[in-house]
Amino acid sequence: MSRHTIALAQINPALGDLERNLALHEKSAEEAISRGVHLLVFPELSLTGYFLKDIVSSVALPLTSLFIGRLRDLSRRIDLVVGFVEETPEHLFYNAALYLSKGEIQHVHRKVYLPTYGIFDEQRYLAEGGRIRTFRASIGRSAILICEDMWHPSTALVASLDGMDVLISPSASPGRGGLEEGKGFANARAWETINRAYAQLFTCYVVFANRVGYEDGACFWGGSEVIAPTGEQVAKAAYLDEALLVAEIDHDEVRRARMTNPLLRDEKLEVTMKELERIKREGAR
């Protein structure tokens, strides 16, 4: 079957309160299940809140924790993408997202690009992920790129070449700048451009789950959306308000987009590799 009903949980997590946030996840999941949703995507750090600072170590969880076990149990009834702080056996802390299905962890993505500028300070508190991998999900071959990962097109290119049909992007984007007459936040507009551009350039679905609410005065703008491989908007949640955005994605749309625009077929991996290796060799970066 090529059609799947998915949903994006545009929630407002509490900062540093795992139990309260787990309850929020369960509530969204129940609603999604009742609406026939197959996959429910939560925003970045959905179990912990975003501007954690020194709370990081207090809310970090190993993959084997009972807490994650409760989410695994929930995933017997609905596929889930959840965000949390992963603590490794070496006690490194990662900004991570899990894909849970059928009671198992199917995939872990550790955020590769940790923004540490402007309002952001992630590298102070978190370790950088080092892998960009696609994985098999029932909605199609997928990749998870967390928030800032999306602002580095190399991540999406790698995922695309690795077979990505669905790009899942859990985010926690605070609205900044802009707000001139007739316009929204400047970074929200940039996000919407990126989502559409990636969908078209990599002929994939883009599933962008952003959160809402306020943390220390910063306002997360919501506006979660699903973009089709044509660049067309499939569904869009309101700005600023909590929402459960339900959308249908159709894998045949990926096929049709790749027939119309065979960009992936024509991608020249050898040229890219050769030039990247040259750039590395010459020490330009």
Place this chain on the structure above:
Amino acid sequence: MIDFSLNCELLRRVLTGFIANGVRKAGFERMVLGLSGGVDSSLSAFLGAEALGPENVWAILMPYRTSSPDSREHADLVVKHLGIQSDVIEITPMVDAYFEQFPDADHVRRGNKMARERMTILFDHSARLKALVLGTSNKTELLLGYGTLYGDMASAINPLGDLYKTQIRKLARHMGVPEVIIRKKPSADLWAGQTDEEELGFTYDEVDRVLYLMVDRRYELPDLVEAGFDERFVRAVFAKVQASQYKRRLPLIAKVSSRTIERDFRYPRDWGK
């Protein structure tokens, strides 16, 4: 390009959401603010009334004997328009009693004392009314340091601190703040005939453009001169921003332990909220 036009409707939602969220996170349902009759505090009152309902907003009018009658009249206008709660508490007895001991104090000391007297009343009313103190300082005055530390700069949450004066006026107009308040010359009203612009030596229109480019757009000083601003003016603005940096920070702590508050003991204010 400098574009001070505003998506007022979106901003209104963000700021009223900020107030409702901030007040409730702090465990309150009400807010209290000092209402001077100027555009900043009037706008804060409008935003608060929309965020929490007028029954949950307490405006405290705190005139001194030299305060302009217009200030009182305009504050009353806002109270009536919004249907918010209000109290009038004269600060003349307290301020004058203090300066009986210092009859030679200049107007800066007297102005600061008035601002701090008002602050103590607001925070007392915070306890009395179980209401959070809403701030009214805008980005222009915060950057220039044109306010009294622990006086009018003190509050629990401030919806206006990231908006320049030019933007405050636009949003105030959109929210329906009476035009007479928006149009009058801004004044701290700490002594008769005082106006902000005369005291600062430039207009808000001028300084907001420089501050916007300097702060929001990260123009260096030579860039500002190249953009057509007078070099002496630019340097004067920069000097004010630099000299008042201490007012925008917590008191400096001597760092002697292995983990100092704010420096490496860093928790969000909304910790657990």
